[in-house]
Amino acid sequence: MLKSNKSLGQLSQELGISINTLRNWKKKYLTDDGPFRDALQEKVDRLEKQLAEVTEEREILKKSVAIFLKPRK
Incomplete structure (x- = not known):
């Protein structure tokens, strides 16, 4: 289904x-008022938080790599 x-x-x-x-x-x-709505919303909230954390970590790693790859003077 x-x-x-x-x-x-x-x-x-x-x-x-x-x-x-x-x-x-x-x-x-x-339906929107069904018993699974709250559980699904909790899961969505948790996954959105996890995505934000992973995205931030990725951006930090990208900046770190850029710093280490800069040519030394």
């Missing part, structure tokens, strides 16, 4: 549940 690129019909057959059940689950859990 989301990650499997399979249709609701295919998934319902594989899982042995009705298409309506899958639709209801999708509607319940993947």
Whole structure:
């Protein structure tokens, strides 16, 4: 459905549940006010913080390399 690129019909057959059940689950859990929203937002926040840290570290390393590669007088 989301990650499997399979249709609701295919998934319902594989899982042995009705298409309506899958639709209801999708509607319940993947909406903005669903129970996973807070967990997803926490993960996004954590990953954004990690990205900022890694980006800053990379910039520091680039500057360090530039300093060490300068020709000596």
